[in-house]
Amino acid sequence: MILALIYMAFFSPVEDTTVNNTKLGILAASLCFLVFGLLQFRDGPFIRPHPAIWRLVLAMGVLYQMFLVFLLFQNPSDARQLMAYWDPSLGKPLPDRSYAENCSLTWENAKNQVDIFVLAHALGWFGKTLIIRDVWLCWIVSIMFEVMEYSLQHQLNNFAECWWDHWILDVLVCNWLGIYIGIKTCEYFEMKQYSWRGIRQISTYRGKIQRTAAQFTPHSWTKFEWGPTKSFRNYLGVLVVVMVILVCELNAFYLKYLLWIPPEHPLVTYRLIIMFLFGIPSCREAYDYLMVPTNPRIGTQIWLMLANIMTEVLICVKLSEGEFTTPAPQSVVYFWTALGILLALYPIYQFWLVPRLSSTTSHRDDQCHAKDN
Numbered sequence: 001m002i003l004a005l006i007y008m009a010f011f012s013p014v015e016d017t018t019v020n021n022t023k024l025g026i027l028a029a030s031l032c033f034l035v036f037g038l039l040q041f042r043d044g045p046f047i048r049p050h051p052a053i054w055r056l057v058l059a060m061g062v063l064y065q066m067f068l069v070f071l072l073f074q075n076p077s078d079a080r081q082l083m084a085y086w087d088p089s090l091g092k093p094l095p096d097r098s099y100a101e102n103c104s105l106t107w108e109n110a111k112n113q114v115d116i117f118v119l120a121h122a123l124g125w126f127g128k129t130l131i132i133r134d135v136w137l138c139w140i141v142s143i144m145f146e147v148m149e150y151s152l153q154h155q156l157n158n159f160a161e162c163w164w165d166h167w168i169l170d171v172l173v174c175n176w177l178g179i180y181i182g183i184k185t186c187e188y189f190e191m192k193q194y195s196w197r198g199i200r201q202i203s204t205y206r207g208k209i210q211r212t213a214a215q216f217t218p219h220s221w222t223k224f225e226w227g228p229t230k231s232f233r234n235y236l237g238v239l240v241v242v243m244v245i246l247v248c249e250l251n252a253f254y255l256k257y258l259l260w261i262p263p264e265h266p267l268v269t270y271r272l273i274i275m276f277l278f279g280i281p282s283c284r285e286a287y288d289y290l291m292v293p294t295n296p297r298i299g300t301q302i303w304l305m306l307a308n309i310m311t312e313v314l315i316c317v318k319l320s321e322g323e324f325t326t327p328a329p330q331s332v333v334y335f336w337t338a339l340g341i342l343l344a345l346y347p348i349y350q351f352w353l354v355p356r357l358s359s360t361t362s363h364r365d366d367q368c369h370a371k372d373n
Contacts, residue, residue, distance in 0.1 A: 001035045004028075023086070034059045044281045044301055045288065057277045061304040064274060068311040076319045080260050087267075094260050096157050103162035113165055117263070121174040127276050128245070129182025131283045133224035137238065138182075141245050142175040148246055151332045155324040156257055189221035224287050232351045237290040239343070241283070244309060248275060251312040258319040278305050 008028050014020045037059020044054040071079055084091025099113065129138050146166045153159035161170075228238040252271060261267055278301065285299030 001032060004031060019085070030063055033063055037062065042300070044299070045284045046281060054281055057281065058301060058304065060274060061278050061301070061308060065304065065307050065311065068308065068315060072311060072315050072318065076258070076321075079258075079315075079319060083259050083261060083267075087265075090259075090261060090265070092260060094257070094262060099158070099161040099165060103164070105162075105164050110164070110169070113169060118169070118174055121170065122178040124272065125175050125178025126182045126185075127178075128279075129179050130185065131276070131279045132241075132245075133186050133222075134226055135179065135183050137226055137242070138179045139175075141242055142171055142179070144242065145246060145249055146171060147335075148250060151328070151336065152250070154326045154328060154332075156253055158253060158257070186221070186223070190223050222284070222287075224283075226287070226290070229350060232347055234290055235347050235351070237286065241286060244306065247313060248279075248309050251309065251316060254316040254320070255312060258316060258323065275308075278308065 005028055008024055012024060014024060034056060038052050038056045041055040041058050043051045044058065046054050071082070074082060080091050125138070125142070128141070129135075132138050132141070149159040149161065149166065153161075226234065226238050226241075228235045252268065255261070255271075256263060256265075256268055281299070281301040282305040285302045288295045289298050289302070
């Protein structure tokens, strides 16, 4: 770290200007914090490729949270100029684009919707499947996000898509491909026999290379069985997991709209990458908290991930003042009201009414059996 600071302070080829010096100073300060976190933060649930990597991820989460808190105290103009400060190509209004202008299901229209974002969409669902590790939960999140797009297209025109774009191109092609490959990858790791040997115990060079590459694979693999119908606690936990994932996805669209960041800009990709890294240990800690009776505490990564997402929400709320003036359609209000009622009634039926009906039936069977005797 000291050698890096020496290079950046005295030998950096960057031009000696106030803007460049400020950027280098912030970068160097962030580097110092990340190194401290890598060395001193406590370990998380993973040990591959090395516990220090996941300590670094935790430090990145803290650093991102501090940046979000700083951004929260800016007005819309200053927040957009802050983006332009780091990249002069930013800070300009984005063209408002809708994807629902010509919804005839023709080959030409479908071909026009296929671009690099289709691959990114499938790759994103591959990553989310590795995090969630449950095919039914993945499909619930997949379908609910399309419902969220329908519900919010009166605010963001980017959410306005043709029906076949929503349900065929997105859900049945991109999402299915990512989920399928992700589940097959999970099944491979579940069935794999893990036998770890120290690299010094391997005699051949090929074996040493294979062992080095294996360091970047899981030390073991836990199959997630969320069981939302098993207990009221699991039900609430799965609801929270689904809502957090959906809000995290929505934040990406609102942030890039409000901060005037084009979808193809690297900043959008960087956020997706760090959220993926934050989500891996967070989801594992959430699963352990729900499913392992001997684990009474919520992990650090969960708290930090929730702080990141909620601070992003606060930023979106603050920067959107006066932006979204169109009220939600009545159909959207009715749908979410009905869904909320169903989500509230289901646990009453599943965890209160069903056990009592079962116990009553069992009691009657016992009485009939006693009379027969």
